[in-house]
Amino acid sequence: MDRVVADLVFFLSARLDEDGAAARAVKQSEDSGDMSARILADVAAKRGLLRLVECQQRNADAEDFMVRGPATVSLAALQAVLRHLATAYIGHPDFDPEWEPNEDEYEPDERFSARSRDYIA
Secondary structure: OOHHHHHHHHHHHHHHHHHHHHHHHHHHHOOOHHHHHHHHHHHHHHHHHHHHHHHHHHHHOOOOHHHHHHHHHHHHHHHHHHHHHHHHHOOOOOOOHHHOOOHHHHOOOHHHOHHHHHHHO
16 A cells, blocks of 8 residues: 555545534534535545545555556556645644645656657657
8 A cells, every 4th residue: 555645545534524523613603504515515525535545545455456557557646636635734733745746747748749749640
């Protein structure tokens, strides 16, 4: 299992617990139902993403390559998503600076540029 992904899932899950609890407390104390409902919906959507990541983590440990291979590739892509989600909590004391997205990793690959495709044609 990818330790960075596991740590990000743990960190984000804890922050979502805090966000959900805060939204429920506000909803009970005053009439800001629309904002609380939106926050709770956002928490639920992010929890769905974390469940997907956890499923892919289990699949990445499978013995069958036809299960393990796609899950491993999926986790590599999902790690970038988790890093970006975690930046919303960059001021939290448990945030690891190593989780900050590395934008250099997202530079276009020259092999897939229009010029390269013209060469192939």
